Amino acid sequence: MVLSMLPSKAQSLDSNKLLLIYCAVCSLSLLRYQFTKQERQNITEFIYLHYVPNGEGFRGSMTHKLSDWNRYDPGTLANTYSALCILTTLGDDLAGVEKDKIMKYVKDCQIVNGSFLSILDINGHPFGDGDLRQCYLASSIRRLLNYKGDHDFNILKMIKFIKSQCTYDGGLGAGESHAGLTFCGLSALQLVGALDRDEWSNTAHWLVHRQLFYTEYNRDLLEYKFCDEVDQGSHNGRENKFGDTCYSFWVIGALSLLRSSQFVNKQHCENYLLNVTQNRIIGGFSKTDSDDPDPYHSFLAIAALSIMKFEGIGELDYELVVPKLATNKL
């Protein structure tokens, strides 16, 4: 469905449309769908339409395109990452992108604290939001391009920034630990070869505690407005929040990076994903038991199930979050 037509309420997702396609393509690939030659060609050509003329990256949507091009139609780190993931998954050799130009752009998006902002503005200065997500995107782009040239960003500064985001309870975040940001930080470190697992046992401890479990010994928690018995076995992204499908992936992915995914109770987690947030009528997975399924939560549920070696699902490269089949050759 995602690879055809979306309703107009999806307009609010327009600026990151490539992210939606990334979720759909990688989901299908993990589910062992065989794209036909024609499908691969169509999608590949469509993605390359989003490559901006000066070669620095990919825009999010054709609605953002300028014909008489200037930098008001920039590539963004999120869409460039999505495009490279899609192309790699479909077997494209990336001969159509200029690696040096993309990496120069990524490098220029880095700011003084070591983190990255999402775009360069019209004057070539970093602009937008910057946090651990952008560090992850920058590091992933570097790996997807297998970049070894002269336009590398400052890795040491990024490492320093990531470590500065570690909080008092062991997780990473902007003040409050957040499982998604924790995954981004750890994976960015891993992608640049700087994840020393012995350093992160407190983080593993915090991550292990994200799996929700209500028993006769902690039942009073269920009186709290952010706790729900249906969340048994799910993961939350922060302390004292509801479970949410996507955090099953962010947590299990982060634990995998620390070689600790065996501490997740698979049976309970699978039960939550398959029987609580999977939509058995129209397919897909939703955020919680009371939402509609969407591409983002569907993909991350499949990705989590893949790490748990669920039968019938292909292997995931959990650092880059694309099918392993695609990244073996990187």
Next chain:
Amino acid sequence: MENFNYDDVQPLPLVEPNNPVTTILYSDDYKRTLGLLAALLEKKEYSERAYHLTTEAIGLNAAHYTAWQYRYHIVINLGYDLLNELNWLEEIALDNVKNYQIWNYRQLLIKKLELKNLRREIPLLEVMIDEDSKNYHVWSYRKWVVQYCNDYSNELAFVGRLIKEDVYNNSAWAHRFFTIVKLNEIKQINIQDEIDYVLENIELAIHNASTWNYLSGIYEHFNRSIIELEPFISKFTGLDNEVNSTPALEFLIRIFLVKGEKEKASKGYDLLAKKFDTIRENYWNFLKKKL
């Protein structure tokens, strides 16, 4: 949009292939607004009508990364009153609580204005937090703006109120930790008062991991030995009695470890693995083996 004339502007048509991979059924309004926006962006037109177009575009798609950049360049180029921009942001922030760009744009404006007056920001932040007490963007922004203004004087009262309303609010505890560390850098604080405050709050909700984590964080940051907490913790847990708080038992095990009481720690891990926290059985067994 009616008040502005765009007759001389040809909206850029949306060029998608006949068979696009993913298409969104854009509304006519969306196509026209983004088409006009793109046409003006090509010309880099900094004008009042362009400014209003960014309002329209952001209203339809608040994640439009170029619209925000363009808007900023327009207000700077035309010398608009940036305080009006801050007011406008307040309106749309309430409609787009999960949006990143709004807060980033606000930071830009505050920095441009060099507005080091926290009192201007507090009412908006209070409304936003009251609306959604765990809004990550708002809490992150609050942290940024109190640092920018170098004014930490309101924070303890603020988080104190929120913790009183909801002792489980982890965002409030995290902000409190940030505040305490900063206040202590400025002028040494009496950390015992803070510890007493946490202990009181632990007694209100003994399964609340937020408060236990906070307690642990404060002890570590201020280099205090957790051994002194053993009598307090024994109120909620122990190796022989019916344990009634898992986080308390976890904390007690850490005390055993500091004291070198491995056998007791091992028994504690067994209790967690086999009785109180069986979902993490593999983890507790792993820690037990590592002893």
